[in-house]
Amino acid sequence: MTGPRTGIARAAIIGGGVIGGGWLARLIENGIPCRIHDPDPEARRKLEAVLAAADRAYGKLTMTPRVARAGWELAGSAAEAAAGADLVIEAVPERLEIKRRVYAEIETVNAAGVIASSTSGILPTELQAEMANPGRLIVAHPFNPVYLLPLVELVAGAETDPAKIDWAKEVFAGLGMHPLHCRVEVPGFLSDRLQEALWREALWLLHDGAATAEELDAAIAYGPGLRWAQMGTMQTFHLAGGEGGMRAMLAMFGPCLKWPWTKLMEVPELTPEFVDRVGAQCEAQAAGLSPRELERIRDDNLVAILQALKANDWGAGRVLAAYERAQADRGAAAGTGGTGGSDDAGDAPPAGPVRTLARAVPPDWTDYNNHMNESRYLQAFCDATDALMRLIGADADYIAGGQSYFTAETHIRHLDEVAALEPITVDTQVLGGAGRKLHLFHEMRHGRDGRLLATGEHMLIHVDLATRAASLPGPAVAARLAVLAEAHAGLERPEGVGRAVGQKR
Amino acid sequence: MTGPRTGIARAAIIGGGVIGGGWLARLIENGIPCRIHDPDPEARRKLEAVLAAADRAYGKLTMTPRVARAGWELAGSAAEAAAGADLVIEAVPERLEIKRRVYAEIETVNAAGVIASSTSGILPTELQAEMANPGRLIVAHPFNPVYLLPLVELVAGAETDPAKIDWAKEVFAGLGMHPLHCRVEVPGFLSDRLQEALWREALWLLHDGAATAEELDAAIAYGPGLRWAQMGTMQTFHLAGGEGGMRAMLAMFGPCLKWPWTKLMEVPELTPEFVDRVGAQCEAQAAGLSPRELERIRDDNLVAILQALKANDWGAGRVLAAYERAQADRGAAAGTGGTGGSDDAGDAPPAGPVRTLARAVPPDWTDYNNHMNESRYLQAFCDATDALMRLIGADADYIAGGQSYFTAETHIRHLDEVAALEPITVDTQVLGGAGRKLHLFHEMRHGRDGRLLATGEHMLIHVDLATRAASLPGPAVAARLAVLAEAHAGLERPEGVGRAVGQKR
Structure with a gap:
């Protein structure tokens, strides 16, 4: 990995709590080496927990390969962390006097780096009031978890150099964030004013006994x-x-x-x-x-x-x-x-193949050629297989009880096209249903003119969902399946069974 | 279709706006026939627009087959709609006197059905004050779009029969909703108190010029x-x-x-x-x-x-x-x-199989077992085939020019499971590419641990899109394909090629 796109060679973070740790995760994920200071003797352990959570989340977040994480180290003081940093992120407790003391310490070693406060609502004009170089102080207010949520509110104080806001917009966008410039300096900025209005109302409702925390959360989520x-x-x-x-x-x-x-x-x-x-x-x-x-x-x-x-x-x-x-x-x-299935299928099995699907082709199953996309043929066959499963009693309750059939092997012949909203049917023949295996053959036809559109041949294996291993079906399912298999044993073997791809006819 | 699980034979809706229309969509989707009344002469057109939107959303929402929608009809009056209904949903404007007038009209024809007000905040005790049978009045407050959002707040008035709340919990859960019983009767109930606290703060910020509507929305979304x-x-x-x-x-x-x-x-x-x-x-x-x-x-x-x-x-x-x-x-x-593909693949073909797919499993590719649904394996292979097509120049421009490859035959082995958001890769080997045919073999692996998840073997036929008949590919595509096929000719034939379903190893 070459240098990060943000143009930042090194960043400092003062404060290693939930917010400081989240900033650390986001910065090093984007290849920016960091020094972080927190007086808490547990700081390293807590930071490593946040970094582990972030690593887990980033592993799933994007489909592009991740670049190598940058390194980070704990610093013994705010000054030690801030020396030489292009960007100093402050994430210490929400007290003006603590924050001002941190800025004073930073200014003894760092004259020009941008200082970005993570404050949730203190005005930047108050934060910068005692600084030697107040023009470089901005608010960059992130949201927990900082490593995942894109929002960052940027706020300038009366003495902030406007160029620093522009710079910060680019930097934070480069970190995958959505910078929101709060143009008017109001306490709580925008997001927290809105959030806290809701939070305050929730506290009152809980306080007055109108609802519990769980009920209040359900009313939102x-x-x-x-x-x-x-x-x-x-x-x-x-x-x-x-x-x-x-x-x-x-x-x-x-x-x-x-x-x-x-x-x-x-x-x-x-x-x-x-x-x-x-x-x-x-x-x-x-x-x-x-x-x-x-x-x-x-x-x-x-x-x-x-x-x-x-x-x-x-x-x-x-x-x-x-x-x-x-x-x-x-x-x-x-x-x-509207198929041949019924509740007492086990007693009166259909004499021929079972009608397992009858529907119109949904428009979103078709591609830009306005014919059914190749993958949707399999989706239709899957739906047909599900209908047959229900017919033999391998239904939602059966699955909830820990057993199911999984498809192991599929062969499809795409024989003709079909357009959006055209009717299709699938009829299904059981070729074998002994032991752990279930061998099915589906014929998909046009619902009006009967054209053969596709065939699907499938081998399913009965599975114990706890072990994920092959197992025998329960007695009720086995019995229903046996009746159906026997009824189909006398049917003609459909053309195309047992074909391999590319095989001569 | 037999009767719906909710036990409701017919429902009535009074009011055909955004909320009433949303209720109509949810009820008929669940097989409950409805009569709806709205004095607006445009009511039918507006309702049909809501139903079309809901139909579109439901078509994508679940992977289970939808049951047939129940019928609905416009009624000339609230009384005509309500006669004989087990459930009467009231969704008229938020004015106490209008709602009370509607209840009085309903009570002339319907003595026992539950009357559920959609009010956002008026107390049920006030709503039921003038009713002959107030015990059957409940609040069932839904959220727009009613056909998609699961929340419904249930509130009893002082005279409400508690059994009606229990009944409503079951009915609305049966409609796919999350009933939240607001145990204490407060104006605005729970959700709107919270929402409106936020909305009020947003209106003030906009009023005071602190932010625009778009900035306030960004601060949330x-x-x-x-x-x-x-x-x-x-x-x-x-x-x-x-x-x-x-x-x-x-x-x-x-x-x-x-x-x-x-x-x-x-x-x-x-x-x-x-x-x-x-x-x-x-x-x-x-x-x-x-x-x-x-x-x-x-x-x-x-x-x-x-x-x-x-x-x-x-x-x-x-x-x-x-x-x-x-x-x-x-x-x-x-x-x-690390993919083998590049823009000038024709000049320097990959020596091994081509990396044609690298992505995470999208959540909507998984079924209720939280593993990738069987049909999505083929979708991933189709995407991989498309990537290979682009590599040999059979891209969107080529198709726009009237030529393409269609898949004629597919064989899939489902070898292992993979969960939502897990990374997958597909590598593709050309087994044959002479004349009209293209024979491909895909291997799908887990992106982290390399487990083989599935193989896909496909025979594609080159097609003239005007005649839909087999044809030879254009010279540029044929040349690129020949180079790739030659590079792959020396590779080992993958295990599983040429298998038929159920064939012994």
Whole structure:
């Protein structure tokens, strides 16, 4: 690795807590060597824990290869850390006198490096008031975990050199962050004023016994929080007004701003001029996208966020997972897709191949040729296999009980094209179902004209989900499968079974 | 489809705006027939737009087959809609007198169905005050978009029958929602008190000229909002205290609660008793997980959310995408990256198999077992095939010129599992490339430990896109392919080539 793009040869960090440690992780990940000072005798152990967490997160964050981490060392004092650093990040406790003492110490050894305070809300004008070179003091307020969250608020004090803000914008963007220049110096800046308004209300609700911490958190994480991960409160409410956007929202909620909102707290008066200002700013932010277009983007983001949380089995994602399992069961009970399946399939097996899928090709299964993408043929066959599983009783409950079938091998012949929204069907024949193995053959046809579109041949292995090893199916599943296999044993062996890729006919 | 799991034979919705339309979408998606009333002459058009948006979102939301949507119809009056409904959802404007008038009309035709108000904050005790049968009135407050966000706040009034709340919990959970019972009746309930505290502060900041709508939204969506999608403010701050959790957080910020927070607003006094209550509730919510363990969960969620947003090129995900591109450039400049591909591959073909894919498994490629779904193995192989196509010049321009390769036959061995966000690579060997045919073999491995996850063998046929018939590739593509095929001709034939499904080793 050559030098980092930020142009910083070495950085210093004063304070090794949650925020200082997070800065250290982000800086060395980006190839910037650091010296860090914290008087806590446990500092090294605590920093190493943060760095381990960050290393784990970075390993999953990007798809590009990571560059080698830069080195870091503990320094015995703030002065020792700061000497020779281009950037000195201050992350000490939120007391003005402590911060000013640290700046004085830094200034004994470092005359020109930018000093960036991580303060959550103290004004830079107050921070720089006693400095010899106050022009180089900025606020760069990050958010925990600093190594993952992109936001950093940049704030200048009355004496700050504006060029230092420009420099910091480039530096922090180079570290993968989103610098937000807070143009007006207000206590708490922007993000913490908003966060703390919410936090204060939560503390009061807890204080008054209206809700517990867990209930207050649920009131965010299962609803508004999913919106806030992608759009702030202004754009969110711009979409709550329907086709009329923020102006309609303010008109709609205008009457009840006095009721019940004003039971809670004073709000700015919604004069026509103020409504116009808010509406115009929301429209400017939309950058030409209509509320409808923004809604589609919001929905795509919500779907993606819900799926992301589902993969981690957490919060709103856990709700989705439970819903999905229930849907699968419901599909099974009803015989998914209007097919030949029924609850008592074991008693009265279908005489021929089983109809395991009947649906239209979803538009997002097609590629720019407007035919079904090659990978979606397998998705359709997977859905068909799932339907057959449910038919023999290997359903969501069975899987929850720790057993399932995994596909080990697949052979597909792509025989014809099919366009978006065209109907397709899949019929499935059991070629073998003894012991641990299940050998299936699917035929996909056009739902109207019957053209053969593809065949899928699959070998599945029954698996114990605890050990991930092959195992025998439970007796009920084995019995249902045996009945079905026997019924299919007399059927003609379909053309194409046992083919290898490229084999002559 | 038999009756829905919720036990509701028919529902009514009074009010067809953003909220009423969202309820309609969620109910019919779950197989519950609905009648909806809205006096707006544009109601049908507006509802159809919401239903189209919901249909699009549901098509992507789960991997289970959707059940058939139930039917719906517009009703000429609230009474006509409500007659015979088990559940009547009221979503009319936020004015007490309008809502009471609607309830009176409903009660002329419907004596026993549950009436659920979507109000954002009016107390159910006030809503039910003039009802003949007030015991059946509950608040069920949803969040926009109602068809996607799981949160619904349930609130009882003084006269509400508690059994109706229990019934509603089951019904809404059956619709894929997360019912939050607000046990104490306070105006604004829980979520809107929190949301509106934030919204009020945002309006003041905009009013005072401290920031624009876009800046205020950035202050949320690039930082705190990414946390709130998964953890509320209590659990988030429980993690800001480092190893000491919420108690350490309150001790740390105790001194500055007077400064700068109290410049903004009054807060509850942090008496030892109150700190103990808050701390104990946060610890109870953690359910045995230490702050360190919760941090790992938070980080996994943040990574997954950032990647989800990256796939949609939005907000914090766009920042990540830019960072990733810069990292890739940086890696390329420094000679890392390690793929065999290069722009002049025709002149200097890779000696071994070509690295055609290197990525993390996207969360939406995994199923409820949290391993990559079987169909996504083929999607990864398709992406790898596309990369190889580009390498030999069969790129987007070539396809736009009317020629392409179509896959005719595929054989996949699923050899091992891989979880969401784990890295995977694909290396590709050309087994044959003469004439109209292209025979490829892909090996998919785990990106860190090198485990072989799957192999894919594919026969592609060169096609004239106008006639859809097999044809010879253009001379430039043929030449590049010949060079690559010759370079690979000396490689060992990979294990597994030519296998049929179920064939003995």
